[in-house]
Amino acid sequence: MKISEIIVMFLLLLIVLGGLSVPLWWDRAQPFVFSLPGYIAGIISELKNSLDYILKNIK
DSSP states (O other), rough: OOOOHOOOOHHHHHHHHHHHHHHHHHHHHHHHHHHHHHHHHHHHHHHHHHHHHHHHHOO
């Protein structure tokens, strides 16, 4: 076997094993992944409120 064939087989093996493990880690990661947009929106909202407060008090 050529080295390129061995590398391709190794990469395919990693892809298959990664695909099989997706359900295992997705069950744990799903709540965090779906809560990120709300978390980011909260940070943006707080930054906006802080900026508004600062700008009001500068006058």
